[in-house]
Amino acid sequence: MTDPGPALPALLDQYDRVIADAATHLPVESVEPAATIGQAVRKRRALVGKVTVVGLLGGTGAGKSSMLNALAGDEVSAAGAMRPTTARPMAWIPSDSDSALDALLDMLSIGERVHHREVAPLAVLDLPDIDSLVTDHRRLVSDVLPYLDVALWVLDPEKYHDRTVHDLVRSLLNHQSTFRFVLNQIDRLDPADQVLVTAELQRVLRADGVNNPVVWTAAADPTFGPPQGTEEIRESLLAAPTSSEERDREMVNELERGAGMLAGHLENVDFTGRWEGVRKQAGELIRDSRQWEAEMELVLFASEVLPGVKLDVSGSVAAASDHPDPGAALDASVGRQMRERLHPRARTRALLADLQLALREALRAGP
Ligand SMILES: Nc1nc2c(ncn2[C@@H]2O[C@H](COP(=O)(O)OP(=O)(O)OP(=O)(O)O)[C@@H](O)[C@H]2O)c(=O)[nH]1
Ligand SMILES: [Mg+2]
Incomplete structure (x- = not known):
């Protein structure tokens, strides 16, 4: 974006106004997912520029905890041969970290926190594996991702091809500007294989849809000697991991995703045109003493145009039966109720359309 700050x-x-408007008439479950996205973006923004938040993602045994220990230069997270080792996420954060980071960790239920006294404003989240059968782990990854400056995928030479990893990468491509990859455990490969495996990993990631994947190589906890490549990774993480344009763009993308979710609950139906036919039909059925069929006709139409909304249909049909023009009576009862209910939808839809336009413009103006 040319001027991302104020935008x-x-x-x-604007997003919050649309959510608030939608909440006045749509069911909670229709509004909540989009509202959560808005809150996430706000929290995320509060952190921007203060601490670089890195999340370690990958399969069990790839070396995520070892990577954190190497980056920290200390054993802060238990690594081990037992699979899986890390069952609960933990955070390694600056001891003078601000409340925005604490609030974020609270919200993500990451209770285990180790404070460091380094000058580097670096927070690293060690996350449980993504390939065990514990689906909670994968949910955690998608909950955490919107807040990360860098999603550091830790892969190893044996499992870098694993389907679970690549399925997940593909499903999370909307966050790809934060993606960095590290091929860990390179001490287990000879130099020629290191080159081959790195190239192959890059190829697979491109096939997943990652544009120009950044792949680092390292040995966080080699069988012999000190860690390799982790110092460079640490420096790269600290050196403006993602540009502010990229970060803002990502947040705008998130808002666009949320707006799209809401739009799904506000689809436009041609009420006026169709209601004319439905009320005529129901009126004729009533005149033919087929009240029950008239009710069905109305219920079906109502559930289509106003899903989840309860309308008094049988009372209106009974009243219309005593009316010289049942169709007109239905228009004044059921029809009026539907119009009243549809009115705020049209208003939200208009607000939402404005928002979606503004979001698209912000993305188009980007670099
Ligand atoms: N040879 C070698 N072994 C490593 C390297 N990095 C980690 N390991 C070993 O691999 C095993 C798994 O490492 P962890 O750091 O616990 O892996 P993790 O990704 O955190 O695993 P989970 O917590 O189960 O998700 C440990 O025994 C580590 O010592 C490396 O660079 N080279
Ligand atoms: Mg671990």
């Missing part, structure tokens, strides 16, 4: 707060405010 994002304005877009966030």
Whole structure:
């Protein structure tokens, strides 16, 4: 974005107005996912520029905990041969970390925190593996991702090809600007194989849809000697991991995703045109003493245009039966109720359309 600073707060405010408007008439479950995205972006923004938040992702045994220990220069997370080792996430964070980071960790239920006294404003989250059968682990990954400056995928020479990893990479491509990859345990490969495996990993990642994947190589906990490559990784993480444009762009992308979710609950139906036919049909059925069929006709139409909303249909049909023009009576009862309910939807839809336009413009103006 050319001027990302002021654009994002304005877009966030606009987003929140649409959510608040939708919440006045849509069911909670329709609004909540989009509202959560908005909150996530706000929290994420509060952290920008203060601490670089890195999350370690990957299969069990790849060396995520070992990577954290190497980056920290100390054993802060238990690594081990037992699979899986890390059952619960932990965070290695600056001891003077601000409340925004604590609030984020609280929200993600990451209770285990080790504080460091380094000058580097680096927070590293050691996450449980993504390939065990514990689906909670994968849910945690998607909950955490929107907040990361860098999602550091730790892979090893044996399992770098694993389907679980690549399925997940593909499903999370909307966060790809934060993706970095490290081929760990390179001490187990001879130099020629290191080159081959790295190239192959890059090829697979491109096939997943990652544009220009950054692949580092390292040995976080080699069988012999000190860690290799981790110092360079640490420096790369600290050196402006993602540009502010990229970060803002990612947040705008998130808002666009949330707006799209809401749009799914506000689809436009041609009420006026169709209602004319439905009320005529129901009116004729009533005149033919087929009240029950008239009710069905109305219920079906109502459930289509206003899913999840309860309307008084049988009372209205009974009243219309005593009316000289049942169709007109239905229009004044059921029809009026539907119009009243549809009115706020049209309003939210208009607000949402404005928001989606503004989000698209912000993305188009990007680099
Ligand atoms: N040879 C070699 N072994 C490594 C390297 N990095 C980690 N290991 C070993 O691999 C095993 C698994 O490492 P962890 O760091 O526990 O792996 P993890 O990804 O955290 O695993 P989970 O917590 O189960 O998800 C340990 O026995 C480590 O000592 C490396 O660079 N080279
Ligand atoms: Mg671990």
